């Protein structure tokens with residue numbers, strides 16, 4: 001059974017699971033095979049079996065010696081891990097593994113909601129920027145393009161501070177909930193979607209400009225027309241947002257906390273399993289993630305194509 | 313018959329400037345309530361700019377336009393057909409219905425009216441096609457139907473047949489004449505002398521951004537008053 005499914009690996013509490021990352025000593029020589037540093041008998045790390053390294057939690061792979069340092073006991077090979085990952089991915093999928101379905105659905109829930117909100121803001125914003133001339137337009141567009149490259153970790157940190165108990169929005173108790181993850185992703189995705197939408201709509205506006213001016217349309221009507229006629233390009237913008245969101249780990253790790261059965265999603269599970277040295281499981285999750293992203297893209301494109309042939 | 317409320321239009325010393333360069337003007341004229349005016353002149357003379365100016369699409373650096381009604385109201389009774397027709401990425405039917413829908417007419421009624429107009433311009437078979445697949449001649453017919461669907465009092469056409477072949481041009485001209493017979497004031501730019509002779513009731517000859525000569529068609533073609541117009545009609549290169 002994949003280690004992902006084992007409950008209470010680090011003891012039962014959420015707190016321990018989170019502090020796990022912070023409590024690992026870094027000064028000692030690293031456990032050679034795994035990416036995590038060696039472990040001492042730290043009080044926050046529960047070692048159930050003296051033979052098993054708590055960080056990898058793979059029996060027989062890593063052993064704790066007397067001095068408390070994790071040592072490698074089994075040689076692994078990268079190609080082998082990839083193959084194992086594929087097999088494990090297939091197993092997880094075909095056995096309809098409950099935990100896998102849960103975290104996949106949570107991934108989808110968080111990202112789809114974030115993309116929907118970010119699109120609702122970003123698409124009209126991008127369109128408005130294309131249509132409207134005002135003094136600081138260029139500045140706003142440059143800012144938008146710069147925000148597109150916001151480091152997710154920094155966004156995560158800021159949202160974390162805003163939502164934490166002592167922060168301005170602490171009273172809502174949102175930290176370490178999927179809602180917090182959605183908020184962080186909305187912040188990351190909105191500039192991206194707005195910027196791509198702006199570029200697409202700017203071209204369409206250049207084409208439609210004379211006609212819409214001649215027909216004496218209101219600004220609202222212009223934006224509505226451009227959004228509607230540019231819907232395929234805007235769909236691409238939303239899909240780009242989805243791609244960025246579903247694969248994002250830095251921000252949601254910080255604001256979500258990667259809590260099992262609460263805020264664990266595919267990407268944070270991958271980070272966790274990689275940290276524990278469960279490469280094949282991490283890879284399996286990775287393949288599921290890629291599959292999911294491809295599936296959603298195909299689905300949306302096939303839907304938009306039927307619409308095209310139906311209407312045009 | 314169209315009821316005339318916005319015309320005549322009086323233009324006073326109108327000037328369009330771009331980066332300190334005068335494109336058109338100063339122009340002073342009166343656009344009478346009825347007629348079919350052909351705007352002629354060499355390329356770059358300022359025909360397009362003049363039409364856009366009259367239509368209210370160019371910012372005036374100087375002078376003013378005076379319709380018989382306030383400007384916003386006047387805008388509603390005008391239409392413009394561009395040299396390169398703008399095809400919205402929608403069906404042919406929805407392209408034609410669009411001006412009605414933006415004027416608050418319910419979608420279904422707008423589509424019904426659009427279907428009638430497609431019938432009039434002979435595009436019924438293409439109604440469900442996407443507009444961008446139409447040929448050049450069909451595009452201009454679509455643009456004409458879209459311009460006429462609101463029943464404008466005045467219709468501006470900017471070299472609509474510049475990219476059409478003989479047959480498409482003839483069909484298009486017939487539609488313009490039909491609109492004119494229906495009472496629509498027509499102002500049409502062309503550099504095709506044959507077309508001007510076939511259609512014109514009167515002629516404005518534009519030269520270097522100014523209204524160089526204005527006369528009835530008979531008079532203009534029989535005895536142009538300025539050497540530039542004479543040279544232009546003889547097919548000489550006028551710059």
Ligand SMILES: Nc1ncnc2c1ncn2[C@@H]1O[C@H](COP(=O)(O)OP(=O)(O)O)[C@@H](O)[C@H]1O
Pocket residue numbers: 330335353354355356357358359360361362
């Ligand atoms: N957007 C513009 N910026 C600068 N110059 C322009 C612009 N549009 C047109 N012009 C210039 O204005 C002059 C008149 O152009 P136009 O009205 O299109 O002439 P026509 O339609 O008679 O061929 C030309 O010299 C052209 O180069």
Ligand SMILES: [Mg+2]
Pocket residue numbers: 359360361395470471
């Ligand atoms: Mg022109």
